[in-house]
Amino acid sequence: MVRTGAYGSWPSPIDAELAATHDGRPEFVGIVGEEVWWTEPRPAEGGRRALVRRRPDGAEETVLPAPWNVRSRVIEYGGRPWAGTTAGEEGGGPLVVFSHFPDQRLYAHRPDGGGEPRPLTPLCATGGGLRWADPVILPDRGEVWCVLEEFTGERPGDLRRLLAAVPLDGSAAEDRALVRELTGDAHRFLTGARISPDGRRAAWIVWDHPRMPWDGTTVLTAAVTDDGTFEDVRPVAGGPEESVCQADWAADGSLLYASDAGGWWEPYRLRPQHLDTARRTDRADRTGRAAAVPAAPAVPAAPAVPLCGGRGEEFGGPLWKIGLSWFQPLDDGTVAVIHGKGATSLGILDPETGELVDAPGPWTEWAPGLAGDGSRVVGVAASPRSGYEIVELDTSTGRTRVIGSAHTDPVDPAYYPEPQIRTFTGPDNREIHAHVYPPHSPERVAPDDELPPYVIWAHGGPTGQSALVLDLEIAYFTSRGIGVAEVNYGGSSGYGRAYRNRLREQWGVVDVEDCAAVAEALAAEGTADPARLAVRGGSAGGWTAAASLAATGVYACGTILYPVLDLTQWGPDETHDFEARYLDSLIGPPDEVPARYRERSPISQVDRITAPFLLLQGLDDVICPPAQSERFLERIAGRGVRHAYVAFPGEGHGFRDVATLVRALESELSLYAQVFGIERPDVPPLELHR
Numbered sequence: 001m002v003r004t005g006a007y008g009s010w011p012s013p014i015d016a017e018l019a020a021t022h023d024g025r026p027e028f029v030g031i032v033g034e035e036v037w038w039t040e041p042r043p044a045e046g047g048r049r050a051l052v053r054r055r056p057d058g059a060e061e062t063v064l065p066a067p068w069n070v071r072s073r074v075i076e077y078g079g080r081p082w083a084g085t086t087a088g089e090e091g092g093g094p095l096v097v098f099s100h101f102p103d104q105r106l107y108a109h110r111p112d113g114g115g116e117p118r119p120l121t122p123l124c125a126t127g128g129g130l131r132w133a134d135p136v137i138l139p140d141r142g143e144v145w146c147v148l149e150e151f152t153g154e155r156p157g158d159l160r161r162l163l164a165a166v167p168l169d170g171s172a173a174e175d176r177a178l179v180r181e182l183t184g185d186a187h188r189f190l191t192g193a194r195i196s197p198d199g200r201r202a203a204w205i206v207w208d209h210p211r212m213p214w215d216g217t218t219v220l221t222a223a224v225t226d227d228g229t230f231e232d233v234r235p236v237a238g239g240p241e242e243s244v245c246q247a248d249w250a251a252d253g254s255l256l257y258a259s260d261a262g263g264w265w266e267p268y269r270l271r272p273q274h275l276d277t278a279r280r281t282d283r284a285d286r287t288g289r290a291a292a293v294p295a296a297p298a299v300p301a302a303p304a305v306p307l308c309g310g311r312g313e314e315f316g317g318p319l320w321k322i323g324l325s326w327f328q329p330l331d332d333g334t335v336a337v338i339h340g341k342g343a344t345s346l347g348i349l350d351p352e353t354g355e356l357v358d359a360p361g362p363w364t365e366w367a368p369g370l371a372g373d374g375s376r377v378v379g380v381a382a383s384p385r386s387g388y389e390i391v392e393l394d395t396s397t398g399r400t401r402v403i404g405s406a407h408t409d410p411v412d413p414a415y416y417p418e419p420q421i422r423t424f425t426g427p428d429n430r431e432i433h434a435h436v437y438p439p440h441s442p443e444r445v446a447p448d449d450e451l452p453p454y455v456i457w458a459h460g461g462p463t464g465q466s467a468l469v470l471d472l473e474i475a476y477f478t479s480r481g482i483g484v485a486e487v488n489y490g491g492s493s494g495y496g497r498a499y500r501n502r503l504r505e506q507w508g509v510v511d512v513e514d515c516a517a518v519a520e521a522l523a524a525e526g527t528a529d530p531a532r533l534a535v536r537g538g539s540a541g542g543w544t545a546a547a548s549l550a551a552t553g554v555y556a557c558g559t560i561l562y563p564v565l566d567l568t569q570w571g572p573d574e575t576h577d578f579e580a581r582y583l584d585s586l587i588g589p590p591d592e593v594p595a596r597y598r599e600r601s602p603i604s605q606v607d608r609i610t611a612p613f614l615l616l617q618g619l620d621d622v623i624c625p626p627a628q629s630e631r632f633l634e635r636i637a638g639r640g641v642r643h644a645y646v647a648f649p650g651e652g653h654g655f656r657d658v659a660t661l662v663r664a665l666e667s668e669l670s671l672y673a674q675v676f677g678i679e680r681p682d683v684p685p686l687e688l689h690r
Helices: 016-021 272-276 472-478 497-501 510-524 540-551 594-600 626-636 658-676
Strands: 027-032 035-042 048-054 060-062 082-085 095-099 106-109 130-138 143-151 159-167 201-207 218-224 230-238 244-249 255-259 266-270 327-329 335-339 345-349 356-358 371-373 376-383 386-394 399-404 420-425 431-437 454-458 483-488 533-538 557-561 613-618 643-648
Touching: 016 472, 016 658, 027 082, 027 371, 027 376, 035 082, 035 386, 035 399, 048 399, 082 130, 095 130, 201 230, 201 244, 218 244, 218 255, 230 244, 230 255, 230 266, 244 327, 255 327, 327 371, 335 376, 345 376, 345 386, 420 510, 431 510, 454 510, 454 540, 472 483, 472 658, 483 510, 510 533, 510 540, 533 540, 533 658, 540 557, 557 658, 613 626, 613 658, 626 643, 643 658
Parallel strands: 454 483, 454 533, 533 557, 557 613, 613 643
Antiparallel strands: 027 035, 035 048, 048 060, 082 095, 095 106, 130 143, 143 159, 201 218, 218 230, 244 255, 255 266, 327 335, 335 345, 345 356, 371 376, 376 386, 386 399, 420 431, 431 483
């Protein structure tokens, strides 16, 4: 029986614990022999990442018990933390090499052979120690090649990154000198090496401060000698204003890469003969240490060929983690690709004809991570009615099926929201993309004369996007009668380079304006109650939420999670190295526009904040450290603004433990209930201070 009840007061079976236990998604899928392996979150186990395998009979099992945590800290956001092989089994089963989060050492393990994982790399007490990501196991060489991040001092920027070879026999477990350096550290950032099918070439991507990887990167290639060193290191693609987000080898030895040279990340191919004739611009000695490569790469003798250009779609994305992949070359010469504008699909591309055939299925979002073997492609996908799951495409039949981490409805799906894909108009008639989730319940409707409260969600990044997928945190609110609108504001990925570039030197302006434009449009069309609008975001979204409370009068309250609040300090001395120069593009070079750093910061605008807010912070956050929140609270104290601050020991950037997630979600709901005048006796009351 459907009853009438005020928006926000509806009962719901989706409680905070249910939403928390379904937080996160599987990642870093791979094929090991006939098995499919991946990592998945375990919020109920302290937020660790477990390594899971699917055996040929379909059985799933955890490879490593708690407390093993398969997660890398390279560039803090991490990267691909594991690799597996069946080569050289000798009756011991598959071999896996992985990064263990607490100590960041590489370990080797044969799960079918018994025994504990054995370390391959040493501990280091300097700064953040030694960290590893994007491993590739080379059994014939007895090594694993990967990205090494090595701290040389105690400051966040005291480090070097390079490609390194780690012996599989464990001889380097206590001796750093036995880790062989494949490249020098001339570049600040790099991805792991991809090895050509004949083993004679390597390719990887590099970039340097102040560019972020979505601004400009360079693809390097090298000849791999018989003794495993790199020679003839040369740039073959990319540039200061060209972002290449992935490079890999096709079966015929061609180099495939995804570049936004045409305004969208699209696939290109460079034939082997064109690689051979590219101008050499740096030298490598027999140790593989390369000199610096110029910012602008050499142009190959013949231009790379676009394989599927002109569609106005993305075939790549922002490289926030080392080892992300949007395409997978297949043995028959075709390429599996993730592509789309906003929402994404999995397709099979014929590079000879440009024909692209999409896989069937309900999925609207494919995470950047594909694996392929023979005629099968495996990825991680989700839809508005299902969470992320492991999906396999059989290219010989065109059939898709879920093979792992299968979505099961924890509640009646009638409580899930029904998203609307919307395009709004912002200042200067610019397009703003958003997903709108109206309140929805199978057992409640609101009075005819009442409009619902809405929360505007600003995603993190800010070079990122909100995906069109089932999110039980959103359903937690919509099933109670509170609408949610996720705004892919100017600067978001998924809509081409021009859309991303809208945020250049405009962070705190375009993002704030776009979120406000969506909120005001929802109110003007009668979708949302203009007096009951809130803004919410984490990380860069936390910045947008705080800046929105200061710069607009649109919102009645806001939720700010692990934010950037003080630009004058958030840089090389306070945040991690990966984003230490991000503000050069988001705000402007600090030595040229120092006043802008002060004027844009929410900490400098506390006198303009009057709406109540909730501030949530992890005390172990090295990306947006608690000092940012603490200075902000000192400025807000005594101004009569109702607020709450909840800090979580042991949590970093982004919450992972189920208890933290529950408290954060219930605190957020309590804030809205108090400000919007909603009765919610089912959640602990949040104490607001002045």
